[in-house]
Amino acid sequence: MLAFTDEKLLNLLIQYNPWWRGVPISEKTSPPKRRIAYYEAEKMLLHPSLRRFVILSGARRVGKTTIMYQLIQSLLQRGVPAKSIVYLSFDNPIIKLGGFESVLRAYRNAYPTEERCFFFFDEVQYAEDWEAWIKTLYDTQPELRLVATGSASPALEKGSAESGVGRWSVLKIPTLSFYEYCDLLQLPERPRLEQGIPPTRLHTMDKGDLSELMAGLSPLQRHFNRYLTVGGFPELALSQDDAFSQRMLREDVVDKVIKRDILALFNVRNPLQLEKVFLYLCMHSSGIVNMTTMSKELDGMNKSTLTNYIQFLKEANLIYISDPVGVDGKGVLKGRPKIYVADAAIRSAVLMLENAIADAGETGIMVETTVYKHIAAFYSAANARVGYYRRV
Known part of the structure; x- marks a missing residue:
């Protein structure tokens, strides 16, 4: 690790935490919705009695950092002292080179306190041995509360299953649901629906009730078509330029994850092969994957390599x-999986x-992908497995 003075590290902290200087968080950074x-x-x-650190895991641009800033703003409104709230992005080269311990030392030297503190760490997967020092923070600082984000979940979930047991929980952040999309855009066509209609109830409704439900939703059809096109990414949903949004989706969400995140986290030696695998999966989204066929169509790529790349993308x-x-x-032995791209708009942008x-x-394909995403997100908190049944 390179050595940086406390003064330099403190200046970095001040830049990341403008509320220390009385500067309010802008509505763009922390939107009201x-x-x-x-x-x-x-x-x-x-939670007043169950102390857990919170790890937000999800794709790029789904709004993880926005949620962190909204939590910070809520704490400030509750009267938490500004300097007891610390935000850091581990994507910053100074923090990568200087190390977390140096930054924490500079903060503690400048603002020693025994009161409860709140730490917010962005892109924590880029920090070396992050799970070890988060474990240390949890065990040695009982008044500390912490939220961290990560765009790639392997290290996050592995850490949660090992060092993080009883210390932190991983909260999956999917792309916007169609309900959240409508709410974000404040669409006037939103109908008033009966509350508490889970997906599992739809197939048991009689035809009259189902027709009434669909009639109430019909004004949203054109908005649903756009939702399928631009996807559930908040910033892109609010954009007025759908064509540019697709380009941003391709460059920011897909290219950066494949050409940067996955390469760094999984030590992928052949990024071109990885891109080919993802392109193939986009072309066959919602389809059943036959590894033998896939291997042949990808120039004889090794099946073990294919399996690893698919897991990396997941x-x-x-x-x-x-x-x-x-x-x-129950699971079917030797059954072939179906693959769904995380958001239908990603597939359209890539292809x-x-x-x-x-x-x-x-x-x-877009609708099936979207329905699967909604069901998987709806039941993710219950750790439910969402499979598929195929009549033979």
């Missing part, structure tokens, strides 16, 4: 894997599909 995940994170962070929050299940809900919504086949 809260996602459902925000309330889950807030409940975990402020852990980087770019795809979902749906395993087959029998009618009894550069123009007006995909006008193609019935493409629309079917």
